[in-house]
Amino acid sequence: MRSLIACLKRECTEQIRTGKLMFLGILFTLFGIMNPAIAKLTPWLMEMMSESLAQSGMVITGVTVSAMDSWVQFFKNIPMALIAFVLLEGSIFTKEYQSGTLVLSLTKGLPRYQIVLAKSVTLVLLWTAGYWLCFAITCGYNAYFWDNTVAQNLMFSAGCWWLFGFWVIGLLVLFSAFAGSNSAVLMGTGITVLTSYLLGFLPRLTEYMPTLLTDGNALIYGAADAEYYTASLLICAALTLLCFSAAIPVFRRKQL
Amino acid sequence: MEMLRITGMRKRFGDKAVLNGLDLSVPEHSIFGFIGKNGAGKTTTMKAVLGLLKTDGGEITVNGEPVEYGKTAVNRRIGYLPDVPEFYPFLTAPEYLRFCGEISGMKRTECESRSRELLQLVGLAEESHRIKGFSRGMKQRLGIAQALLNRPKLLICDEPTSALDPVGRKEILDILQSIREQTTVIFSTHILSDVERICTDVAFLNGGIAEIQGPISDIRATYRQEEYLLETEREADLCDLLTFFPTAKKSEGNQLLIPGPAIPELLRCLADRHIPILRLERAERTLESLFMEVTE
Numbered sequence: 001m002r003s004l005i006a007c008l009k010r011e012c013t014e015q016i017r018t019g020k021l022m023f024l025g026i027l028f029t030l031f032g033i034m035n036p037a038i039a040k041l042t043p044w045l046m047e048m049m050s051e052s053l054a055q056s057g058m059v060i061t062g063v064t065v066s067a068m069d070s071w072v073q074f075f076k077n078i079p080m081a082l083i084a085f086v087l088l089e090g091s092i093f094t095k096e097y098q099s100g101t102l103v104l105s106l107t108k109g110l111p112r113y114q115i116v117l118a119k120s121v122t123l124v125l126l127w128t129a130g131y132w133l134c135f136a137i138t139c140g141y142n143a144y145f146w147d148n149t150v151a152q153n154l155m156f157s158a159g160c161w162w163l164f165g166f167w168v169i170g171l172l173v174l175f176s177a178f179a180g181s182n183s184a185v186l187m188g189t190g191i192t193v194l195t196s197y198l199l200g201f202l203p204r205l206t207e208y209m210p211t212l213l214t215d216g217n218a219l220i221y222g223a224a225d226a227e228y229y230t231a232s233l234l235i236c237a238a239l240t241l242l243c244f245s246a247a248i249p250v251f252r253r254k255q256l
Numbered sequence: 257m258e259m260l261r262i263t264g265m266r267k268r269f270g271d272k273a274v275l276n277g278l279d280l281s282v283p284e285h286s287i288f289g290f291i292g293k294n295g296a297g298k299t300t301t302m303k304a305v306l307g308l309l310k311t312d313g314g315e316i317t318v319n320g321e322p323v324e325y326g327k328t329a330v331n332r333r334i335g336y337l338p339d340v341p342e343f344y345p346f347l348t349a350p351e352y353l354r355f356c357g358e359i360s361g362m363k364r365t366e367c368e369s370r371s372r373e374l375l376q377l378v379g380l381a382e383e384s385h386r387i388k389g390f391s392r393g394m395k396q397r398l399g400i401a402q403a404l405l406n407r408p409k410l411l412i413c414d415e416p417t418s419a420l421d422p423v424g425r426k427e428i429l430d431i432l433q434s435i436r437e438q439t440t441v442i443f444s445t446h447i448l449s450d451v452e453r454i455c456t457d458v459a460f461l462n463g464g465i466a467e468i469q470g471p472i473s474d475i476r477a478t479y480r481q482e483e484y485l486l487e488t489e490r491e492a493d494l495c496d497l498l499t500f501f502p503t504a505k506k507s508e509g510n511q512l513l514i515p516g517p518a519i520p521e522l523l524r525c526l527a528d529r530h531i532p533i534l535r536l537e538r539a540e541r542t543l544e545s546l547f548m549e550v551t552e
Binding site (some may be wrong): 002003005006007008010013014017018092099100103104105106107109110111123222223252253255 | 307308309310328329330331333335336338340341342343344346347349355358359360361402441478502506549
């Protein structure tokens with residue numbers, strides 16, 4: 001247990017001293033501010049564009065915005081934040097394979113599973129803190145400018161996206177356990193998510209794909225019931241657990 | 257008592273067989289020179305001992321405990337210094353040693369006092385900068401400190417001096433020599449002068465097996481040549497002597513290598529002809545000449 005805490009402390013020190021933590025903090029804060037800002041600026045932008053739109057036959061009358069527009073922006077922007085997160089943290093294992101820093105830790109008797117566990121916990125904590133920081137900022141601005149109650153199933157839809165992030169982190173950890181390079185890890189994670197997204201277009205499979213959890217807009221508009229997401233939620237949770245638990249035996253066999 | 261025993265170890269990389277049934281026995285409290293050409297399998301052997309590399313056969317025991325690939329429990333008794341040790345560049349040397357102490361299960365107070373003692377030993381006690389600013393020599397010295405932190409019974413050093421300048425090399429060799437009482441050291445290298453300077457035992461790795469192994473004094477006695485080295489003042493005398501002793505071989509400068517049985521005759525010849533000599537001594541077999549003979 002002490003060695004696991006030592007690994008976690010070392011991971012945290014790395015995040016702080018290499019500036020990654022600050023970068024993630026700024027990134028999620030900016031995304032959090034951007035959502036209500038875009039919603040707030042929409043009437044002004046429409047007014048600016050009204051002349052050119054009028055020439056093509058479109059007439060803009062009074063544009064009203066609500067918290068709903070800001071939440072729509074939130075679900076549009078959070079995939080970009082997740083991609084930035086994966087690009088930044090995708091080398092958490094491979095960088096150590098390439099530099100050889102893990103070898104000395106292992107020759108001190110550190111069990112291999114603790115390395116996987118410490119890195120996984122670090123990623124999950126960073127994602128959780130960043131995601132909910134972004135959510136809290138958007139929520140705060142929305143409450144100040146408008147009224148959050150217009151969005152239905154808000155916490156549920158936000159929770160779905162949060163869990164989807166866990167699955168992506170699970171994939172990243174699993175691919176890192178057997179791939180040797182950062183590009184292979186990013187490619188493996190990206191292709192798996194893309195496959196799930198494409199399979200989601202097949203009507204019979206839509207409700208079973210983890211990527212369904214990213215469709216927060218349908219939930220907040222009330223176009224879909226929360227129950228419809230149950231299968232996807234359970235499958236996503238099971239796949240996440242599977243990824244994390246499979247990464248340990250895979251990493252144990254990895255030649256360093 | 258044996259600190260490390262390797263029996264019949266085999267390892268193949270694709271078509272290339274690197275180890276072909278290696279047997280090795282390292283006695284306790286020895287400084288064991290593990291000698292071989294580049295690519296002979298020294299690093300492969302060391303990584304297998306550390307459980308970092310899967311072998312194709314054979315057994316390894318450290319202090320009587322079997323080593324298994326992927327499991328790191330035995331490593332708590334081993335210290336490892338790679339040829340180019342890599343550390344977390346964002347930590348300072350004391351922070352890195354604290355991290356090592358925590359992951360190897362040392363008590364906090366013991367870890368702190370041991371870190372101070374070792375940083376003093378390797379000359380990094382006053383260094384407060386992060387590791388990213390360290391030179392190669394400083395990293396090698398920190399490598400020794402981390403390897404000795406948990407008082408290992410076996411210290412494995414993989415070519416610790418090959419990347420260093422003469423001053424750095426001397427520092428590392430002095431440190432290794434000073435810790436012999438506390439631990440057993442295996443020291444792989446292809447710099448034979450380093451081995452002659454500090455090692456008590458040696459093994460020559462060639463063709464995937466240990467061709468020769470044992471205490472250096474025993475190996476020297478076994479392979480000692482019955483030859484004598486004669487150095488004359490004038491080159492002309494050397495040419496004369498060569499005509500009298502056709503079995504003698506000319507060496508560097510005004511030197512001759514003369515077989516042992518010819519010595520009484522040589523002494524008579526020198527006296528009769530009043531040939532001035534600079535020295536006459538028994539030719540000691542160097543590790544280098546032995547290594548060349550083994551690997552040819």
